[in-house]
Amino acid sequence: MTQSISVTINGKPYAHEVEPRLLLIHYIREVAGLTGSHIGCETSLCGACTVEVNGRAIKSCTMFAVQADGASVITVEGLAEASGKLHRIQEGFWNEHGLQCGFCTPGMLMVSKQILDRNPSPTEEEIREGLDGNLCRCTGYQHIVKAVQAAAKAGV
Amino acid sequence: MSTTTITRPEKLVGKRIRRREDPRMITGTATYVDDIKLSNMLYAAMVRSPHAAANIRSIDTSKAAALPGVTAVYTGVDLKDVGGVVCGVDLPGLRKPHHTVIATDRVYLVGHTVAVVVASDRYVAADAADLVEVDYDVLQAVADPEKALAPGAPAVHPQWPDNIAFTFEQKGGDVDTAFAQADVICKQRMISQRMVANPMETRGCVASWHAADRAMTFYTSTQIPHLARTILAGMLGLEENRFRLIAPEVGGGFGCKLNVYAEEAIVAFISMKLGRPIKWIESRRENFLTTIQGRGHVDYWEIAAKRDGTIVGIKVKIIQDLGAYHQLLTPAIPTLSVLMMPGLYDAHNIHAEIVGVFTNCVPTDAVRGAGRPEATYGIERMVDILAAELKMDPAEIRFKNFVRPDQFPFATATGLNYDSGDYANTFHKALDMIGYKRLREEQAAARKEGRLVGIGISTYGEICAMGPSPAVAAGGWESATVKVEPSGKVTILTGISPHGQGEETTFAQVAGDELGVPIDDILVLHGDTSIVQYGIGTFGSRGTAVGGTALYLALQDIKEKVVRWGSMLLDSSDVRFDGGHCIDNATGKSVSFQTIAAAAYRAMKIPAHSEPGLVATRFWEPGNFTYPFGAHIIHSEVDRETGQVAIKRYVMVDDIGNILNPMLVDGQLHGGASWGLGQALWEHAIYDDTGQLVTGEFMDYALARARTMPWIESDHTCTPSPVNPLGVKGVGEAGTIGSTPAMVNSVIDALSPLGVTHVDMPLTPEKLWKAINQ
Numbered sequence: 041m042t043q044s045i046s047v048t049i050n051g052k053p054y055a056h057e058v059e060p061r062l063l064l065i066h067y068i069r070e071v072a073g074l075t076g077s078h079i080g081c082e083t084s085l086c087g088a089c090t091v092e093v094n095g096r097a098i099k100s101c102t103m104f105a106v107q108a109d110g111a112s113v114i115t116v117e118g119l120a121e122a123s124g125k126l127h128r129i130q131e132g133f134w135n136e137h138g139l140q141c142g143f144c145t146p147g148m149l150m151v152s153k154q155i156l157d158r159n160p161s162p163t164e165e166e167i168r169e170g171l172d173g174n175l176c177r178c179t180g181y182q183h184i185v186k187a188v189q190a191a192a193k194a195g196v
Numbered sequence: 197m198s199t200t201t202i203t204r205p206e207k208l209v210g211k212r213i214r215r216r217e218d219p220r221m222i223t224g225t226a227t228y229v230d231d232i233k234l235s236n237m238l239y240a241a242m243v244r245s246p247h248a249a250a251n252i253r254s255i256d257t258s259k260a261a262a263l264p265g266v267t268a269v270y271t272g273v274d275l276k277d278v279g280g281v282v283c284g285v286d287l288p289g290l291r292k293p294h295h296t297v298i299a300t301d302r303v304y305l306v307g308h309t310v311a312v313v314v315a316s317d318r319y320v321a322a323d324a325a326d327l328v329e330v331d332y333d334v335l336q337a338v339a340d341p342e343k344a345l346a347p348g349a350p351a352v353h354p355q356w357p358d359n360i361a362f363t364f365e366q367k368g369g370d371v372d373t374a375f376a377q378a379d380v381i382c383k384q385r386m387i388s389q390r391m392v393a394n395p396m397e398t399r400g401c402v403a404s405w406h407a408a409d410r411a412m413t414f415y416t417s418t419q420i421p422h423l424a425r426t427i428l429a430g431m432l433g434l435e436e437n438r439f440r441l442i443a444p445e446v447g448g449g450f451g452c453k454l455n456v457y458a459e460e461a462i463v464a465f466i467s468m469k470l471g472r473p474i475k476w477i478e479s480r481r482e483n484f485l486t487t488i489q490g491r492g493h494v495d496y497w498e499i500a501a502k503r504d505g506t507i508v509g510i511k512v513k514i515i516q517d518l519g520a521y522h523q524l525l526t527p528a529i530p531t532l533s534v535l536m537m538p539g540l541y542d543a544h545n546i547h548a549e550i551v552g553v554f555t556n557c558v559p560t561d562a563v564r565g566a567g568r569p570e571a572t573y574g575i576e577r578m579v580d581i582l583a584a585e586l587k588m589d590p591a592e593i594r595f596k597n598f599v600r601p602d603q604f605p606f607a608t609a610t611g612l613n614y615d616s617g618d619y620a621n622t623f624h625k626a627l628d629m630i631g632y633k634r635l636r637e638e639q640a641a642a643r644k645e646g647r648l649v650g651i652g653i654s655t656y657g658e659i660c661a662m663g664p665s666p667a668v669a670a671g672g673w674e675s676a677t678v679k680v681e682p683s684g685k686v687t688i689l690t691g692i693s694p695h696g697q698g699e700e701t702t703f704a705q706v707a708g709d710e711l712g713v714p715i716d717d718i719l720v721l722h723g724d725t726s727i728v729q730y731g732i733g734t735f736g737s738r739g740t741a742v743g744g745t746a747l748y749l750a751l752q753d754i755k756e757k758v759v760r761w762g763s764m765l766l767d768s769s770d771v772r773f774d775g776g777h778c779i780d781n782a783t784g785k786s787v788s789f790q791t792i793a794a795a796a797y798r799a800m801k802i803p804a805h806s807e808p809g810l811v812a813t814r815f816w817e818p819g820n821f822t823y824p825f826g827a828h829i830i831h832s833e834v835d836r837e838t839g840q841v842a843i844k845r846y847v848m849v850d851d852i853g854n855i856l857n858p859m860l861v862d863g864q865l866h867g868g869a870s871w872g873l874g875q876a877l878w879e880h881a882i883y884d885d886t887g888q889l890v891t892g893e894f895m896d897y898a899l900a901r902a903r904t905m906p907w908i909e910s911d912h913t914c915t916p917s918p919v920n921p922l923g924v925k926g927v928g929e930a931g932t933i934g935s936t937p938a939m940v941n942s943v944i945d946a947l948s949p950l951g952v953t954h955v956d957m958p959l960t961p962e963k964l965w966k967a968i969n970q
Contacts, residue, residue, distance in 0.1 A: 061319070070317075075231035076224015078447070080396045081480040085894035088396055116224035130222040134214050137859045140867065141696030142221030143396040143447025149222065164907070171902035175894065177396050177448050178696050180866030180931075181902040 045109040049074065050118030058105050065089040067105035068115060076116040076146050080175070087174030090147035091115045097154035099147075099173075116146035119153070128194040129153050129187070138187030140178035147174050152188045161192055202786060204775035205712055208705035212859040213715070215701045217694075226445040229400040229417045234473035237402070238267055240463055241321035242476070243311035243328045244485070245303035248337035248556035248887020249350065252301055252310060252330060260313055260327040265320035268470060269328065270462075271311045272300035278465050279431035281458050283522035284669035287531075290362045293353050293554075295521045297431075297458035297465075303332070304352060304520035305556050306887055307485030312462055314474065337556035337887035341517040342494055344553050352520055352554035361518055361552040362527055366534050368609030369545035374509030378500035382581045387956045388493040388570040390517065390881035391874070392897060393563045397447020398478035399487055401460050403467035411438040412467070416460055419449040420733030421693050423670055425725045427456045432464055443723035446695030450871075451562035452487050453695070454735040455524045459486075484892040489881050490563025492517030493530070493570045499578040500545075505586055505593040509545035512537055512574060516552045519559035525566075525669060526559050527552050532567030532659065535610045539575040540619045540657045540825055541597040546609040556887040562735065564871050565658075565932040572656045576937030580653070580944070581953065589636075590941070591627060594655050595620055605918075612659065614823045615925075616915045617851065623655050625913060626827035626849040635831060643949055648834040648968070652942025653827070656934040660926030661822040661919065662736030673817040674738065675731045676746035678707065678754050680810035682797040684790030686711060686718045691731015692743035693723045697864070697928065699739055702856040703747055706922070710751040711758075712776025713789060729813055737824075737926030740856065745920040746816040753812035761792045761810075764803040822917045822925035826850035828869075828938040834946045839965030841877060841943055843906040848934060850910070853917040853925035861927050866908055868931020870900035875932075876939035878904070880958050 042057040047067075054072050062071075063082075068091065069075050077100060080088030084102040091100045092114040119127040129152050132138065139145040148171070155162055155170035162170065167188045168181070176184060220226040257269040281295040299308045311328045315321035336350040343349055344359040351357040375381060401416035412434055418424045418441075425441035428434075446453065459476055467474045478487070493514055500509040516530040534548040583593040598619040599606045606614040635651055642649040663672040675691035688703055704718040721727055731743070755773050762778025763771045770781040777786040792810075795801075799808035831845040848865060855861050878898035882890040891897040916923030936957070943959050944952060952967045 059319070066318075069230075074224070075227075078228070078397070079230065079477075080398075081894050083480065083893060083895065086396060086480075116222075120223055126222070133222050134218045137215065137863050139218060139221055139696075140698070140863055141396065141448040142217075142226055142445065143228065145221050146224050168902040168905075175396065175899055175901065177394055177450065177870075177899065178867045179863055180868075180870035180900065180908065181905045182866045182908055183863055185902065 043106050045106055047108050048112045050114055060104065060106050062105045063101055064103040064105045064108050065100040068100060074115050074117050078143055078146055080144065087147040087151060088144050090150040090174060092150055092153070097151050116149055119149060129156070129191040131194065132187040132191035136183050136187040136190050138179065138184045144174060144176045148176065148184055152191065155188060156192055156195060160195055202775045202777050202779065205714065208708045208715055209856050211857065213701060213705060213857055215698050216704060217698065217700045228397055228445045228447055229402060229415050230477045232402050232415050232444065234402065234404055237473040237475055238314050238316060238470065239318045239321045240466060240474050240476040241313045241325040242309045242459065243313065243325045245299065245306060245308040245310055247303060247332055247334050248306045248339065249335040250303050250332035251335065252299065252303065253333055254331045255311055256329040257311060259329065260324040263320065263324045263327060265316040266313060266324045268314045269311060270466065272296060272298035275462065275465055278461050281521065282427050282456060282524060283526060284524050285522065285526065285528040287362050287364060287527055290527055291356055293521055297461045305558055306889060307482065307558065309458060312466065314466055314470065339555050339557050339883035339885060339887045341515050341553040341555055344555050345551065352556055359554045361554055364531060364550040366548045366610065367546065371509045371511060371545040371547040374545035375500045378508050379503040380585055381498060381500045382578060382585050383498045384578060384581055384954055386495050386497060386574055386577060388491040388495065388573055389957055390489045390492040390560065391563060391879045392484055392489050392881050393450040393452035393487065394899060395448025395450055395452065398480060398483040399453065399457065399459070400477040401463050402473060402475045403464040404473040405467040405471060407471060409438065410435060411440070412464060413440045414464060415442045415444055417446050417453055418443050419453045419693055419695060419735050421723050421725050422691065422730050423733060424456050428460055428464060431461045440726040443693050449695050450564045451490065451566055451735060454562050454733065455488055480894065481892060484897065485889055486558055488523050488559050488561035490560060490566070491570060492560040495570065495574050497574050497578050499582050501582055503586065505588050505596045507541050507543045507597045510537055510543050510575065511547045514550045516550055517555050517557065517560060518552050519555055519557045521559050523559040523561045526561045528669065529560065529562055529567045533571040535612055536568045536571035536659060537575060538608050538610060539572060540599060540655055542599045544609045557883050565929045568658050568929065569872065569875065569933050569936055572933050573937045576654045576656065577940065580941045584948065584953065590653050591632060594623065594653065613820055615820060615917050615919050617823065617825050618913065618915055619655060619825060622825065622849050622851050622913045623827040625911065626829050626847055629849065629909060629911060630829045630831065630845060630847040648836055648946040650832045650834065650942040650946025652830045652832065652938045652940065652945055654934050654938035654941065655827045656937065657823055657825040658929060658933050659821045660737035660824055660929065661741030661818060662738045663821045664818055671732055673732065673815050674742040674746045675729050675813065675815045676743065676750045677729055677811065677813040678750040680754060680793045682794050684713065684717065684793040686713060688718065688720045688747060689728040690720060690722045690743050690747060691728060692734045692739045694734055694739060697734065697739050698857070698860045699743070702740060702860060703744065705856055706744060706747060707751055710755065711789060712774070737928040741822050741920055741924050741926045742816065742818055744922055744924060746814050748921055749814040749816055750812045753814065754810060757806070757810055758789065758792050760803040760806050761796050762787055764801065765792065765795060818919060820919045822853065822919050824850065824852040824925040824927065824930050826930060826934050828934040830938045830942040832942040832946060834943060834964055836968060839961035839968060841959060841964070845909065846906045847909045849913060850930050850934065851913045851915055852927045852930060854914060854923040855912065856924065862910055864927045865910055865931040868929060869908055869935040870905055871932040872935025873939055874900050876936045876957055876959060878958050
């Protein structure tokens with residue numbers, strides 16, 4: 041049994057018949073073909089699958105695609121402008137070496153966007169609190185904190 | 197040709213250049229293995245044992261096979277012709293259990309594969325895996341290495357009832373006399389608990405068999421593409437030159453992908469059987485259960501010294517939990533601990549014993565640091581314990597015992613030859629950074645208030661740039677090819693396999709400086725066995741020191757050729773290559789690198805003893821390991837009420853030789869420290885007595901988080917390595933090795949007024965609260 045859903049991802053409309061059990065992350069990756077968002081744990085603990093749904097950062101491995109029916113989703117592929125100009129958060133990560141293997145990065149970028157959307161000039165402590173639900177095994181987080189700080193500065 | 201002034205391009209090496217691999221990663225367009233989708237592809241799911249030890253009575257696959265969408269179900273019988281999982285280590289008397297890719301009659305660990313299901317998508321494959329019915333006769337398991345050694349313990353492998361896989365002994369100097377004549381001897385049992393590598397990307401692979409060409413294309417998340425190709429081709433009876441193995445973007449390795457696993461052979465086998473591409477992606481739960489883990493030591497240390505603090509002898513007995521099987525390097529890892537046991541100290545009398553023990557757990561193997569964190573933790577704890585016994589300052593006792601700068605190259609009692617260093621200088625720098633004297637005064641004042649404030653020191657050394665081939669299974673050399681294209685663009689093929697370390701950037705920095713070309717003209721390729729000449733891979737902090745050196749040598753060959761072509765074009769025998777140009781020293785006339793490249797391919801005229809084209813390949817065999825070192829100091833406070841540790845300051849000064857890109861070096865050190873702090877404070881793969889992994893998800897297994905990591909103050913000293921022309925030593929593991937003892941020493945120092953002398957890792961609030969309230 042399938043259900044029909046329509047979702048806007050990065051401004052583009054998608055409509056599909058999906059199984060009710062299909063996870064949003066699998067819909068984004070396998071059905072919509074946007075493989076930028078990653079699966080690190082399937083239990084909402086690592087945050088590699090973080091995307092924005094209706095303006096809120098969520099872990100898309102613990103949301104069903106059918107729950108996103110009618111929603112507007114932004115993934116890492118939607119961060120840069122159509123012209124290719126990078127989002128200031130992407131620039132921050134690049135300039136401050138906020139990534140190594142890059143696997144957690146899409147989720148880190150999306151959650152960083154939320155941190156700055158909610159608080160344009162966060163303290164180090166506030167940044168760390170905002171990042172706390174996303175795991176990175178490479179960086180020790182320091183350069184990610186610096187990346188968010190740089191992005192915040194660029195937004196002022 | 198021109199006589200215009202040559203502007204030498206700005207030097208790239210040593211600069212904080214942002215990474216060239218990042219644009220694809222920050223835009224979500226990098227291709228990891230799960231992003232690969234081939235037409236007609238099927239998905240595999242493993243059926244795994246829920247028991248750590250059991251005989252398999254029967255397996256019923258009929259319900260699974262009948263599920264719509266299921267293409268096939270295989271059990272061990274179907275794969276009986278696939279070779280066993282390979283262990284590349286030979287030690288005298290080593291017992292190697294045959295490790296079939298799928299268990300047939302008995303399972304040896306939780307997660308052991310007993311069947312594999314192939315279906316149209318991953319959901320159906322998972323459904324079908326649940327429908328495979330296995331009848332087990334559950335046996336008694338043993339999960340603790342010391343319990344496994346006790347008389348009457350269950351035998352992991354029935355043919356070896358003592359559970360001993362090997363024993364190993366190494367002596368240096370005269371340890372018995374040293375201990376007999378010592379003024380003081382300190383002993384401590386210490387555990388380096390099992391830890392899970394946990395790259396954010398789990399394992400996974402895609403196999404695509406082309407029967408007509410007898411050719412396999414195989415994508416897998418690995419650190420060792422060529423070695424994996426050789427091993428997998430061997431397991432499957434395939435021709436190596438027709439086996440194309442590609443490491444796509446790899447989402448972290450940390451040693452756990454320095455291996456070849458049963459699942460890779462299973463997936464390749466299925467693709468051959470069905471003639472269709474097959475994908476398998478490991479779940480996080482499977483990663484916890486079936487991907488190799490690190491550490492797993494119970495160590496008995498003894499240190500002997502004179503009353504003035506001079507160390508005269510060191511003994512260690514290592515009980516190594518090997519797990520149920522040997523993976524690629526399993527038994528070799530504790531031998532690295534033995535090599536590293538004297539640390540930075542001039543200790544000539546040593547005795548080490550290893551007992552390698554089978555348990556019904558997933559195998560241990562190389563995980564970031566691999567044997568060296570355990571040894572460094574041991575020696576650095578023992579030095580602190582000795583200092584406490586002698587009522588000496590832990591800094592003072594270290595200065596007293598350091599190998600001195602005039603002793604290099606320094607032959608250790610364990611048979612190593614330390615290349616270069618000035619340990620006291622580096623340590624002084626760290627002490628100055630943290631303000632050690634003032635901090636001790638503040639600590640004394642805090643103690644008067646009843647606060648538990650600690651200062652922990654680790655002056656660590658390590659063995660990097662693995663390594664000389666005789667010391668590394670499968671060889672320790674590395675390769676590089678430099679191809680200058682007719683347009684003067686430069687393509688580098690490196691035999692290492694970076695997966696976050698950033699050599700696409702640092703190698704381009706080296707090549708840019710050597711050839712005088714813009715960094716944007718250089719492309720670094722790796723990880724595809726059909727494109728890159730044979731290589732060894734990325735592990736053991738070897739990428740830059742060994743792979744970078746192979747590149748450097750290939751660049752020198754290119755420069756030699758460029759001068760030959762330049763001489764011909766300038767019609768001069770007195771030519772130098774500088775700033776991307778060949779320049780006639782007599783006339784000042786010059787010809788650009790790009791013009792030379794074009795001439796080398798057009799080949800209208802060819803220099804004497806030369807041939808067309810501009811390509812060079814070098815394989816470099818290092819003459820020695822390199823030996824980075826450093827000093828890490830952690831100022832912490834333990835909450836009396838809760839046992840919670842707060843890190844107040846973390847200062848690290850590391851000497852890794854010359855630095856190609858300081859920003860990337862910092863990243864490696866910060867990340868490494870998050871591992872070492874994890875081992876000290878949070879991480880622990882806990883198995884219960886039935887061999888069940890209790891901490892088998894991120895919910896139970898605590899990794900460093902943004903809020904638990906301190907801000908790290910990092911600086912460097914530089915004693916270039918004489919082992920390679922770049923003078924580099926390696927940095928991938930330094931942070932991991934240096935941080936753990938500093939953290940534990942800090943906490944024990946904090947608790948020392950209460951009479952606490954040791955607590956085993958991880959130092960969780962519960963354990964510390966108990967120690968405080970004893």
